[in-house]
Amino acid sequence: MERPERRFGICPYNQDICKTPKETTTCSLRGDHCKDFAVIAGSGSSSLIRELEIELLGRIPEVCSTFPDGETRVQFPNNVREQDVYIVCSGQPSPNDAVAEINFMIDAAARSSADKITVVVPYFPYQRQDRMSRPREPISAAVVASTFRELGARRIITVDLHAEAVIGTFKKGSWDNLQAAGVLIPELREEFKNEVVVVAPDAGAAKRAKYYEERLGGLFDLTASLVVANKTRDPETGKTTSLGLLGDVYGKDALLVDDIINSGKTLCDVARELKGQDANRIIAAVSHGVITPFGLENLDRSPIDRLYITNTVEQPPEVLENPKIKVVSIAGLLADVICRIQSRQSVSSLFDNSFINGNG
Numbered sequence: 163m164e165r166p167e168r169r170f171g172i173c174p175y176n177q178d179i180c181k182t183p184k185e186t187t188t189c190s191l192r193g194d195h196c197k198d199f200a201v202i203a204g205s206g207s208s209s210l211i212r213e214l215e216i217e218l219l220g221r222i223p224e225v226c227s228t229f230p231d232g233e234t235r236v237q238f239p240n241n242v243r244e245q246d247v248y249i250v251c252s253g254q255p256s257p258n259d260a261v262a263e264i265n266f267m268i269d270a271a272a273r274s275s276a277d278k279i280t281v282v283v284p285y286f287p288y289q290r291q292d293r294m295s296r297p298r299e300p301i302s303a304a305v306v307a308s309t310f311r312e313l314g315a316r317r318i319i320t321v322d323l324h325a326e327a328v329i330g331t332f333k334k335g336s337w338d339n340l341q342a343a344g345v346l347i348p349e350l351r352e353e354f355k356n357e358v359v360v361v362a363p364d365a366g367a368a369k370r371a372k373y374y375e376e377r378l379g380g381l382f383d384l385t386a387s388l389v390v391a392n393k394t395r396d397p398e399t400g401k402t403t404s405l406g407l408l409g410d411v412y413g414k415d416a417l418l419v420d421d422i423i424n425s426g427k428t429l430c431d432v433a434r435e436l437k438g439q440d441a442n443r444i445i446a447a448v449s450h451g452v453i454t455p456f457g458l459e460n461l462d463r464s465p466i467d468r469l470y471i472t473n474t475v476e477q478p479p480e481v482l483e484n485p486k487i488k489v490v491s492i493a494g495l496l497a498d499v500i501c502r503i504q505s506r507q508s509v510s511s512l513f514d515n516s517f518i519n520g521n522g
Contacts, residue, residue: 225237242271248282284496349470353445416433417446418445430464448469450474451475455480462484470487
């Protein structure tokens with residue numbers, strides 16, 4: 163299946179620049195009539211929104227601003243009555259602001275008589291608070307998801323949730339959790355020649371690492387194997403203790419994979435252990451770069467040669483300008499999902515090899 167052109171723009175929300183008039187809104191993904199829809203955005207993801215505009219061939223208005231007293235203001239510039247509305251807003255770098263903006267945008271769309279409301283939140287806010295780690299704690303991710311549903315969202319689209327258990331809290335709605343591997347693996351292929359060891363920094367990342375190992379080994383002419391870094395974590399302090407590597411890395415290029423990087427301590431500690439066991443080059447691939455200043459310092463001092471992240475999170479200049487870091491765009495992946503939903507195509511095909519092959 164060839165990669166579909168995205169030629170139906172954002173009709174009829176911004177007809178002045180849209181490629182197709184409102185009366186003949188046609189999705190070239192399969193050629194038949196496509197229901198009117200609008201894409202709007204919150205603040206905090208401007209670079210991703212600009213790239214998504216290019217993919218969808220239309221302007222995506224950022225509808226959130228701030229009143230003089232600091233409160234969030236939301237107003238749609240155009241009519242969305244009986245249209246499907248896609249709300250794009252990432253949960254970082256300001257998760258509280260993101261939650262408030264998304265809530266207000268959902269409510270505004272519902273009160274404006276929108277039809278189906280979909281929240282596209284590449285980095286889901288509070289996703290790591292998916293269970294009660296200690297007594298008397300909330301399950302914050304579940305609160306966020308259930309609030310979206312109560313306000314009127316029918317569907318949520320995310321990228322690489324920290325734990326998929328939160329999906330079950332979104333009652334009577336659809337939740338598509340996409341994998342960033344689809345956009346990262348083609349970039350990573352250029353880093354390795356013949357053989358690569360895919361390393362999970364802990365047991366929780368083993369499933370993701372296995373996915374990378376299978377795709378790198380199955381889609382490209384590479385010999386790929388899996389290694390798991392064995393460690394324990396103190397639930398009170400968060401301190402980790404390494405118990406060694408389960409697998410052989412001697413003389414091999416290593417690919418470290420994880421879902422989120424903050425301080426980078428886990429990745430950098432495992433990278434040093436890999437070097438201690440005579441691994442060759444060390445590349446890291448992480449879906450979400452929520453990198454702190456301390457994390458940048460850790461990365462610069464570590465033996466990691468290159469860190470790949472996606473633009474699910476808006477990055478500051480110090481991250482974008484770091485020679486060790488490469489940011490890969492997910493705009494094409496998100497655009498494909500929107501195209502497929504609007505043209506009643508299957509989204510599940512984006513979970514297999516089709517997107518990695520360039521056919522998504």
